Amino acid sequence: MSVSITKKEAYIALIGNPNVGKTTLFNALTGLQQKTGNFAGVTVEKKFGKFTVEDKGSKYHCQILDLPGTYSLSASAPDEMIAIDSLMGRWQEGRPDLILAIVDASNLERNLYLISQLLECHLPLILALNMYDLAQKKGIEIHLETLAQTLHCPVVPVVANKRKGLEKLRNTIVQTLQSPSSPPYSIRFPENIENALSELDEYLQQNLNCKLSRAEIVRLLIDPDSYLKQRLEQQLDEDFQKFWENLLPKYQIQPEELLTLEPELRYQWAQNLISQCTQIHPQTHPPLSEKVDKILTHPFWGLGVFLIVMGLVFQSIFQWATPLMDWLDAQISLLSSWISTLLPSGPLQSLIVDGVIAGIGSVIVFLPQIVILFMFISILEDCGYMARAAFLMDKLMSWAGISGHSFVPMLSSFACAVPGIMATRTIENRRDRFTTILIAPLMSCSARLPVYVIMIATFIPPIYLWNGWISLQSLTLFAMYLLGICVALPVAWVLKKTLLKGKTPPFIMEMPSYKIPDYRTVGMQMYKSAKSFLLRAGSIILAMSVLIWACTYFPRSSQIDQLYHQKQIQLKQKFHTQRKQLLKHHFPHLSLQQIQTNPTFTNLYQQLPQPLPPKNSTTYQTLLNQHGPTFSLAYEFKQLENKYNQKIKELENQKNAAHLKNSFLGRAGQFLAPAFQPLGWDWKITMATLASFPAREVIISTLGIIYQLGADVDEGSQNLRQAMQNDRYPNGKPVFSALVALSIMVFFALCCQCMATLAIITKETGSFYWAALAFVYMTTLAYLAALVVYQGGTLWGF
Amino acid sequence: MLHKLPFLTPPPNLSQSETFPLADSLSNQAVIVRRIQADSTEKNRLAKMGIFPGARLKIIQQTCGQILLQVYHSRLALGKSLAKQILVQNASSSYQGKNFMRLSELKIGQKAVISGYQSNRPNILQRLLEMGLIRNTEVEVIRRAPLGDPIEIALRGFHLSLRQFEAELIYVEPKETKSP
Numbered sequence: 001m002s003v004s005i006t007k008k009e010a011y012i013a014l015i016g017n018p019n020v021g022k023t024t025l026f027n028a029l030t031g032l033q034q035k036t037g038n039f040a041g042v043t044v045e046k047k048f049g050k051f052t053v054e055d056k057g058s059k060y061h062c063q064i065l066d067l068p069g070t071y072s073l074s075a076s077a078p079d080e081m082i083a084i085d086s087l088m089g090r091w092q093e094g095r096p097d098l099i100l101a102i103v104d105a106s107n108l109e110r111n112l113y114l115i116s117q118l119l120e121c122h123l124p125l126i127l128a129l130n131m132y133d134l135a136q137k138k139g140i141e142i143h144l145e146t147l148a149q150t151l152h153c154p155v156v157p158v159v160a161n162k163r164k165g166l167e168k169l170r171n172t173i174v175q176t177l178q179s180p181s182s183p184p185y186s187i188r189f190p191e192n193i194e195n196a197l198s199e200l201d202e203y204l205q206q207n208l209n210c211k212l213s214r215a216e217i218v219r220l221l222i223d224p225d226s227y228l229k230q231r232l233e234q235q236l237d238e239d240f241q242k243f244w245e246n247l248l249p250k251y252q253i254q255p256e257e258l259l260t261l262e263p264e265l266r267y268q269w270a271q272n273l274i275s276q277c278t279q280i281h282p283q284t285h286p287p288l289s290e291k292v293d294k295i296l297t298h299p300f301w302g303l304g305v306f307l308i309v310m311g312l313v314f315q316s317i318f319q320w321a322t323p324l325m326d327w328l329d330a331q332i333s334l335l336s337s338w339i340s341t342l343l344p345s346g347p348l349q350s351l352i353v354d355g356v357i358a359g360i361g362s363v364i365v366f367l368p369q370i371v372i373l374f375m376f377i378s379i380l381e382d383c384g385y386m387a388r389a390a391f392l393m394d395k396l397m398s399w400a401g402i403s404g405h406s407f408v409p410m411l412s413s414f415a416c417a418v419p420g421i422m423a424t425r426t427i428e429n430r431r432d433r434f435t436t437i438l439i440a441p442l443m444s445c446s447a448r449l450p451v452y453v454i455m456i457a458t459f460i461p462p463i464y465l466w467n468g469w470i471s472l473q474s475l476t477l478f479a480m481y482l483l484g485i486c487v488a489l490p491v492a493w494v495l496k497k498t499l500l501k502g503k504t505p506p507f508i509m510e511m512p513s514y515k516i517p518d519y520r521t522v523g524m525q526m527y528k529s530a531k532s533f534l535l536r537a538g539s540i541i542l543a544m545s546v547l548i549w550a551c552t553y554f555p556r557s558s559q560i561d562q563l564y565h566q567k568q569i570q571l572k573q574k575f576h577t578q579r580k581q582l583l584k585h586h587f588p589h590l591s592l593q594q595i596q597t598n599p600t601f602t603n604l605y606q607q608l609p610q611p612l613p614p615k616n617s618t619t620y621q622t623l624l625n626q627h628g629p630t631f632s633l634a635y636e637f638k639q640l641e642n643k644y645n646q647k648i649k650e651l652e653n654q655k656n657a658a659h660l661k662n663s664f665l666g667r668a669g670q671f672l673a674p675a676f677q678p679l680g681w682d683w684k685i686t687m688a689t690l691a692s693f694p695a696r697e698v699i700i701s702t703l704g705i706i707y708q709l710g711a712d713v714d715e716g717s718q719n720l721r722q723a724m725q726n727d728r729y730p731n732g733k734p735v736f737s738a739l740v741a742l743s744i745m746v747f748f749a750l751c752c753q754c755m756a757t758l759a760i761i762t763k764e765t766g767s768f769y770w771a772a773l774a775f776v777y778m779t780t781l782a783y784l785a786a787l788v789v790y791q792g793g794t795l796w797g798f
Numbered sequence: 799m800l801h802k803l804p805f806l807t808p809p810p811n812l813s814q815s816e817t818f819p820l821a822d823s824l825s826n827q828a829v830i831v832r833r834i835q836a837d838s839t840e841k842n843r844l845a846k847m848g849i850f851p852g853a854r855l856k857i858i859q860q861t862c863g864q865i866l867l868q869v870y871h872s873r874l875a876l877g878k879s880l881a882k883q884i885l886v887q888n889a890s891s892s893y894q895g896k897n898f899m900r901l902s903e904l905k906i907g908q909k910a911v912i913s914g915y916q917s918n919r920p921n922i923l924q925r926l927l928e929m930g931l932i933r934n935t936e937v938e939v940i941r942r943a944p945l946g947d948p949i950e951i952a953l954r955g956f957h958l959s960l961r962q963f964e965a966e967l968i969y970v971e972p973k974e975t976k977s978p
Contacts, residue, residue, distance in 0.1 A: 072928040076921055107956050110930050224920035256917045263927035293957075299944045391959045395945035398961075404948075506922040506964050508929055511950055511957035 010060045010177050011093055013086055015118065016102035017111055018069030018428075019384075019512040021130045025102055025160040026066040027524050029169075036532065038766045039082050039091070044068060045425070055174035062173065064100070065093070068428075071110075073117045073215060076225040077502070079430045084228075087121050088213060098124040098176055105135035105142060105157065106513075108278065112270035113263070115151075116186040120215035124180040125153040126172055132157035132165070134513075139281035147277040152183035161518040185214065187265045192251040193258065197221060203243055207236055221247075222258050289384075289513040296388050306392050309385070310411055313376045317369045317415040318446060324368035332361035350553055351546070359545030362695065363538040366418050366756060370533050371526045373412050373419040378525035380408075381426065382517035387509055394507060400492040403429070403507050406436040413443035414481075417757045418537075421764055422529060431500040437764060438495060438774050439488040441757050444481045444749055447696045450715040451748045452480050454700060458721045459741035476742075483749045487781060499773075533760070540759035548694050548755075551665045560662060564655040568648065575644045579637060586633045595633070605634040612638055653708040660705050665691055679747065679783070680740040680790040682729065689744075689753070696753045739798045743790040751782035816888075821865065821881035823857045829886035830854055836883045845918040847874055849884065852916055899972065901937065902949070902965035909938045910970035922964055930954045931968060 016022045027034075030049030037046040047066040052059060067083050075081045089095030101118055103111035118125055127147075129135075135142065148155040154172045158165035188194060201217050212220070220228045232240065248255065295301050336353045343349040380386045386408070394404030405427045413420030420440045427433040444452075456473050463472040583592060595601055604627060612635065613619040623631050660666050669687025676686040684706045692699035700720070704713035707723035727735040752758065752775045761771040817832045831853045834841050844850065848869040856868040864875045876884075904910055912935045915923055930953055931937070940950040940957060948961045 071925075074924060074928065107954075109954050110956060113928060113930070224924060256920075259917075259920055259924055260915070260927060260932065263924075263930075264932050267930060267932055293940075297941055297943075297950070303944055387959070391943050391948060391950065394959075394961070395943060395947045398947070503921060506925045507948060507959070507961045508925050508964060509959045510929075511959055 008058060008060050008177075010062045010097045010173075011095075012062050012064045012098055012100050012173070013067060013096040014064055014100045014102065015067045015083060015087075015114070016069060016130075017071055017104065017114060017510075019387075019510055020069070020102055020104040020111065021160045022069055022102050023066065024518055024521050025128065025130060025158065026064065027521060028160050028163050028166055030064060032527075034528075036528075039079075044079055044082055044430075051170075053170045053174045053177075055171060055178070058174065058178065060174060060177055063093070065096070070114065072114060074219055074223045075227045076223055077227060077430070081227050084215065084219065087118075087123065088216060096123060098126060098173070098180065100126050100128060100173070102128045102130050102160075105129040105132045106138050106140060108135075108140075108142070108274055109267070109270050112273060113266050116266045116269055117215060117218075119151075119183055119186045120213065120218060122182050122213050122215075124176050124182055125151075126169075126176055127151065127153060127155045128165075128169060129155060129157045130160050133159050133162070134515075139283045141279040141281065143277045143279075147273070150273055150276060151186075152181075161515075161521070186269050189261070189265065193221075193253060193261070196247055196251040196253060200247065203240075204232070207240070208232075218262070222262050224255070224259065292514050293388070293511075296385070297391060302388075302392060306389060309380070310389070310408075313373070313380075313408070314411055314415060316376065317373050317412060317419060321368040321372050321415075325365050328365055328368070329361065332357060332364075336361075347553065347556065351549065354553070355546040355549035356542070358549070359542040362545060362756065363534065363541045366416065366533065367530055369416050370419045370422060371530050373423060374526050374529040375522060377408065377423055377426065378522045379517045382515070382521055384512040384514045386426065387511050390509060391511065400435075400439070400489045401496040402432045402435050402492060403427070405429075406432060409436050409440060410443060413440040413445060416445050416447070417441040417443065417754065418533075418760050421757065421760045422533065424764065429505045431496070431502055431505070434500055434765060434770065435492050435495050437761055438770065438777075439492050441752050441754065441761075441774060441778060442484040442488040442491065442750065444484045445754075447754065448480070448748055450697045450700055452477055452745055454715040454717075454721065455741040455745050457715075458724055459736060459738045461738070476745075480745055480749045483746065483785075487750060487785075491777070491781075532763075536763045537756065537759040540762060541756050544755045544759070545694060548665075548691075551668075552660060552663050552691060554664060555662070557659070557662050560655060560658045564651055564658070567651055571644065571647055571651065575640065578640055582633065582636050582640065586629050586636075600627075601630055601634060604630060605637065608634060608638050612642070649710070650708065653705070653710050656705050656710070657708045660687070660691075660702075678791065679743050679786045680737075680794075681743070682735050684727075684735070685740075685744065689747070692753045694753075694755050696748055696751075699748070699753075737798075739790055739793040742793065743786040746789050747782045747786040749782070750778055750785055752778035817885040818887075819882045820855070820857075820876070820884040820886045821878050823860070823865075823886060825857055825859050827857045827888070828854065829857070829888060831884060832887050833885040834883060835885065836880070840880070840883075844880075844884070848872070848918070849876075850916070850918045852914070853918075855886070899970060900966050901939075901951070901968040901970050902962050904939045904970065904972065906939050906941055909936060909973040911936050911973065912968055913971045914969040916967045916969070919967060923967055926960070926964065926968065929958060931958075936973070937970065 014022060014026055026047070026049055030051050033050040035048050037048070038044070039046045049064045049066065051062050051064065053062060054060070065086060067086055070080075070083050073084045073087075075084060085091060086093075087096060087099065099118055099121065101115055103115065115125075115127065129142065129144075132142075142157075144155050144157065154176060156165060156169045156172050158169055160166075189197065197214075197217050200221060201212065201214075204217075205211055216228060220226055220232070223229075229244075248258075296305055336357045339357065340349060340353055343352065377386070380389065389407060390404030392404070393407040397404050397406050397410075400406075406424070408426070409420045409423040411420075412423050417440050420443070421437050424433050424436045424440070427436060456476050460473050460476050464470065465472060465475070580592060583590060583595060587595065609619070620635075623635075627634075661670070666687055669690050670683045672690070673681070673683035673686045676689075681689070684703070688699045688702040688706060691702040700713060700715055700717075701711040703724070704717070704720055705711050707720060707727070709717070709719050709723060713720045724736050725734070729735060758771040758775055761774055762768050765771070820829065820831075823829055831849055831851050833851060834844060834849070836844070841850075849855065849867075853869065857865060858868055858873065859866040863878060865878065865881050866873065866875050899910075901910070901912070912931055912933050914933065915926075917923065935953055937951045937953045940952050942949050943959075946962070948959045949965055950957055950959045951965075952958075
């Protein structure tokens, strides 16, 4: 006999206050079966998970939506509407089959506020009492059955971080899905308000052709600047406005009274419920949290600990990530050199090596920083320190019009804006988050450092000021770091007044109790951040690298190739004749072929030490005495070959420089050069700047190519420094000066030459618009600042 | 019946004590705004400057055409004609000797009971109320951040941090602290 299993789909909404372990429960229920999207229009991450529950013959495939943590359903802004819209089925997923509400059992009263609102949603509800162990430790005894009976909904105690109570929760979910029933409302308003609510309800039913839930009607009536009302005003005609204006006076309701009444009634209900269902056994010793907080938010020690923690976070992404990044870099170069040997040189090889693999390299090189930063962030968040950090730094950040939550993202941006911008996910307020995203790239990241280093070391004189205490060079470097911060403040202020205008949101933040972070939550967070970066930002970065590669590679002029091919042939012929002359000089009777097949000679030739010992060295003398003229010949042949190889490499570099100059990018550089002339730049600097669009540090390798030194130069390269110092305009004026170097540095401090940053902005804001805005405003600022520096400096006579 | 309580703090004897136009007040007098008899745009403009029913003002100086006021931390001058439309009450009489103050003015470690609100920022007020900062709730100031702002308070068994500016919206009645 077979038992038939009916499979059904179910859609569950998970909701709760912030810091009650909602994400931990979500992870515990769904494991890795998660996917993320965006709530349309509000750029808030929409997290879905899947799991199955089974009970005697029925199996449910549950899709669970992890709603952002909230204290209430009230909404006066679009992003606050997410919770109520999801519960009312205003998204494509439709209405949830049940609400899974998670509450902190050790802090029931405030958590019940939200529950009281959820009871008005006409949906089956399950109450998960999380941190049940903590509540017991605190001496709070909860009579589960009384609570369930009074609320008319199932109550399940769980300990999400220890994965306790999940089986019971799953069973309860099945039972509720099988026989759904929505619990009754918790509170009734005074008669006049109830009448107003039902009149509003009736009016909307007649004019809107759909029934709103009580939860929505209550929000509509009570919330100041209710977003629901703004939405309804678009759907309804002027009659609604008239109706609305008469509604409150008709029932003699004062708006202020209404505003305070709701919380007072709900808290009264919560207090009543708690007095019925719980018993508190007073504890003698104060909670650990308070002892810890005495130190961690102490004006002196607290700041000390804070500086150490933040120093650790910064150090880890600035320094400790470097070995991993270098290792990844080395693997990528290995891969590209291996591929180079497999493919014939030409457009295909260049596309794969310089376009695709270099692109993949520039994506994965960010991974160590991202994963390490998210490890710290999730540890700090999970243990409750993040709220303290925001508390300590709020005043400082408020000068830029943002809140303390922005501190860690901003700090991280000094190492790299990409993980910094990803870290803004911890900022709840949308306007604060976007402001932070837009100013984070202004912080001087580690990619700017090579540019600063080469410019400062080459062109800023090593002068010491104040009796040698401060060097002008380090002062310049410090000024560059300061520049970004100083520009960020007014930019944030302007953004807050214009594009991200709105009422200052309240900075009301719960200070959660400290707890040991859950390693599974931390691991999941690291995994998810890496995955979302690779999948979403990675593809944009890769596509852009290929595009930039094409701009530097095409059009491939065959004339240049031919020209240098001929030069190569000439060089080869010259090399050949020179060798013949040498041979004639030492062994007039032998041909080249004979000497090259002579085993004594070839042996000697191959075993010559590299680099060649100078002629006056003892090695040279001993070898000469040992082998006589054969050695002389081998030595001089080698000398010639080295010179030849050098020349060939120079030719190759010249060819690359010519190709680059001829490429779309090179042409653009020359075309745009007049626009950058007021900054003191010539076409070479302009072009190198354009080429550094993928990442700022690329300017150095591009300058290397332009100065015919090859692409493998770095900021320490003496050759490049000399080439830059010696470069002259046709009229003999040096191309570079301290002022030009300063103008370049200022430009790079403020510009947004980093496609990874632009990709991550696009991804995190959910729209290309913000990335374009960041690029345009930063480039404009950079141009203007460099202009002021150069023109001002010239006027002052530098 | 909770909902019948009057909304604003200084409270119960609103009708009994006398209101008078702000224009008639004296230098150095402390008053509480009771009613504003102006149109709504004018009311909004005043509210933005901190003048709304329930706000405390101090008259610094009366001149012939203008009246110089201290509104919480800022000073501003008001035309006499506008000052005639603002009805105020003597602050000392409306407080009836009780020690009312704002939540932001409490010292660290001081306990107080919430007694009322300033209603010119309903959005922020709603968030505060939802977090449980309703009337008759006992709060304790735990600490201030090193730069003076925000402050951390304890209520209903949990801790909350809020900015000075938000704490200013809440009127409290300090509890008598027993000397140790």
